[in-house]
Amino acid sequence: NVDPLEPYMKEGEDIGGCLAGNGAVTVRRSVHGYKKLSLITRVELSRTEISLPPMEFDTFGFWIDTDASALNASVRSYDDGVHALSHAILAVAPLFVPCADSDLNCDHSYYDCTRVVIFDMRAGGSGSCAQLWKFLFVPDGLMDAVIDLLEDCSTCKYDRGYDGGCPACLHFSQCLKFNQNLSKSAALTIAKHVLSRLKKTELYKANEVAAKSVQSPPRKKKAAGFGSPRRAARTRALRRATDLQPARERQIVVGRASWPADQSNGVGRTQVQAD
Structure with a gap:
C-alpha cells in the first residue's frame, strides 16, 4: 500500500478534479504468508x-489518476490494466532518467484501482522519481x-490470445505479484x-508552446580542407606524418618505451615514452 503524505497537486483544466500529483508517500509492506510449489509442475503443495x-518507510513519489469512474465499467480488466500501466511506466523510465529496476517501484495492487503510483525505493527518496515527474x-x-511501448513491442506484438505482456514490455523483476494480473490492451x-487528459492541462499547453519556440542551434561551418571524410582522414594522416618527421631526424622512437633499443645503421636510438 502507498499513501500520499504531502501531495503537491497539478490541477487540470476541464478535467473534473486532480489529474496527477507528487510529494512524500508512505510505503507499507506486509507479509501474510507463503506457499510451497512443486519444482517440476509448479503445483501448489501447501x-x-x-x-x-509491516515494513514501512517514507519516500518521494508521484501518482496519476486513471479516471476509474469513467473507465471502470467500459474497459475490460480495468484493474489489471492499471497494474500493467504501472509496469509500463517503470519499463520506459530509463529512457528519461538514469535508473535501474531497484531504484523505482510501483503500487502492485489490482483490486479497486483508481490511480498509478510510482515511488523511489530508497527511504527519503533518491531523486529518480522527482526527475521522472x-x-x-x-x-x-x-x-x-x-503508448509506443504498448503498441509496438517487437516481442509480443503479434501474439494472439495472450494479453499479459512479456519481459520486453510489461514484466518487472521486482513485481510483488510475480507479473500476474496484467492486461496490455486495457x-x-x-x-x-x-494522455488526452494531460493535453488539456495548462501546464502541458505551456510546455508545448515552449517546445515549439525553441529553435535548433545553427550548424557549424565545416573547416576548409574537410570537404569529405576521406579528405579529413588524409589531412590527419599528413599532420601526423609531419609531427613524426622531426622525431625520425633526432633518432627517437616514439611510443615504444618497453621495447629494447632499436639499431639503425649501427647507431642506437634513444627511447622516449609518448604522452
Whole structure:
C-alpha cells in the first residue's frame, strides 16, 4: 500500500478534479504468508500463514489518476490494466532518467484501482522519481513513450490470445505479484485516456508552446580542407606524418618505451615514452 503524505497537486483544466500529483508517500509492506510449489509442475503443495510487523518507510513519489469512474465499467480488466500501466511506466523510465529496476517501484495492487503510483525505493527518496515527474506534462514525454511501448513491442506484438505482456514490455523483476494480473490492451486504453487528459492541462499547453519556440542551434561551418571524410582522414594522416618527421631526424622512437633499443645503421636510438 502507498499513501500520499504531502501531495503537491497539478490541477487540470476541464478535467473534473486532480489529474496527477507528487510529494512524500508512505510505503507499507506486509507479509501474510507463503506457499510451497512443486519444482517440476509448479503445483501448489501447501500454504502457511504468518504474522509479521509491516515494513514501512517514507519516500518521494508521484501518482496519476486513471479516471476509474469513467473507465471502470467500459474497459475490460480495468484493474489489471492499471497494474500493467504501472509496469509500463517503470519499463520506459530509463529512457528519461538514469535508473535501474531497484531504484523505482510501483503500487502492485489490482483490486479497486483508481490511480498509478510510482515511488523511489530508497527511504527519503533518491531523486529518480522527482526527475521522472518532470517528463509527465511535456510533449513526447512519459505517457507517449508508454503508448509506443504498448503498441509496438517487437516481442509480443503479434501474439494472439495472450494479453499479459512479456519481459520486453510489461514484466518487472521486482513485481510483488510475480507479473500476474496484467492486461496490455486495457493498459493501452487507459494510457491514451490519461494522455488526452494531460493535453488539456495548462501546464502541458505551456510546455508545448515552449517546445515549439525553441529553435535548433545553427550548424557549424565545416573547416576548409574537410570537404569529405576521406579528405579529413588524409589531412590527419599528413599532420601526423609531419609531427613524426622531426622525431625520425633526432633518432627517437616514439611510443615504444618497453621495447629494447632499436639499431639503425649501427647507431642506437634513444627511447622516449609518448604522452
